[in-house]
Amino acid sequence: MTTLVSETGVGPLLRGWRERRRVSQLELAIRADSSARHISFIETGRSRPSEEMILRLAEHLDIPVREQNALLVAGGFAPRYSETSFDDPSMGAVREGLQQLLHGYEPYPAIIVDGTYNVVAANLGMTRLLDGVAEHLLTPPLNGMRITLHPEGLAPSIRNFREWRGHLLHQMERQMALARSEALRKVYEEVVAYPLPETGDDPEDGEAAPQSSHPFALPLVIEQNGRVLTFISSISTFNTPMDVTVAELAIETLLPADPATVDYLRSLTS
Template identity: 65%
Template sequence: MSPASPPLPTARTDAGAGPLLRAWRERRGVSQLDLALRAGSSARHISFVETGRARPSAEMVLRLAEHLDVPVRERNELFLAAGYAPHYPQTPLDDPAMDTLREGLEHLIRGYEPYPALVVDAVHDVVAANRGVEMLLEGVPDTLLTPPLNVVRLSLHPQGLAPRIRNLRAWRDHLLAQLTRQLALQRSEAVRRLYEEVAAYPVPDGDTEPDPGPDGAGPGGSGGHLPGFALPLRLAHDGRVLSFVSSIATFNTPMDVTVAELAVETFLPADPATAAYLRTRGGGA
């Protein structure tokens, strides 16, 4: 049984920026004195800001948000709450100004072929995918492939990839934990709805493979076929089981909300057999 999704961080712009800043400071486990030292201010001033006795300058809002590692979208909420215009633009991905970025991302994931790679947005909708991903989706019903294609829904839906994931329980736990961490950082009703939807999907009584043990090799310890360096995605495909480990990359110091919420996920073969099969399917050497 899946835990309920965590409550969204509260944000009342009519209450000023103080309560929001205090909530972020407490969430990060930082004292007023520590934050003041980092931001070049005083604990007294931080206290006055949090209680509404002082209105922070726009520069101070930005500085505090940076030191508290507030997500870019939530930084705009802080600016609005403090009475300023949003600091970061939110440019649609299909805007001509994004052409170079979009082409660069598509070139990046094409260059990763024959291995699967895709780009997702803040709610895990697929923005771009390469032929490696398309290959893994063979046999998935068209109803699940209608845009916007959501990678979490596709992975856990009973008619999606879920019946083919050999370690579904472990992979499901991984995806739900990822959504939980995301909800702890941003007020996204879309992500909350996604969590509640996929957490309610039926879970099989047991996987065809056991969950990895402490070293990633199954309950019996080392000697199993699961790689010990990361949780694998074990996926049945074309009469065999392919094994991947995934990595996620984001942009460094983004200055746009849209860009800040993009992520590139790549799937690296976790064993020689998977690598060889993908090279064969992709026409590589």
């Protein structure tokens, strides 16, 4: 995945991040132990920030590590963070730990995706949900958004599809606002153009899907083999990552939201 670097220099890039975070020059200066005048000079190009200052400002603006690399390059420095292939031998401990996590979550579904929602790994609980998904969507590289939102994917079996689709698209829009990823934007433009399947939650249909009884979180309500399964989604990421690949990994776990779903999933393992 390529990060686009602006030709206008590090100052405008930092200003863009500061405005995106809705932080004033004075507030950023206080956080970074600097002065509003210095921040202003950096943003307008009158002052060239050091590598240390770029990283300090990036930390206080909570800028993703891929974008921190872009800032450093724009400032005339080498990237700080590596981008190691997930299959690289040096990633062995990470892969093993994640596989243990997925296995330990059985029989409940869990999946690991990268920054463009390509599937890195999944457990058996997740693969069971893919019954009926078209074969072409299960050909590597698998993409979680395509599998979920495609009319030949999970979409027809999701009882609250319009709600869930809106949630996923909004999630991608937030990510695109944080990271200028052309690859992610292409995935978004593809999935947002998918035609809506005929599902029971269409308000124009005579019979709508049941409304959520979980006010604390939007559930994923999916019908499989004549059973209605209800899940709450949780997403985890790594703290203080020092590698771009690791920073962009996301672990999504689906927690059963009712006793019937728990009983059914447990029955599969017995």
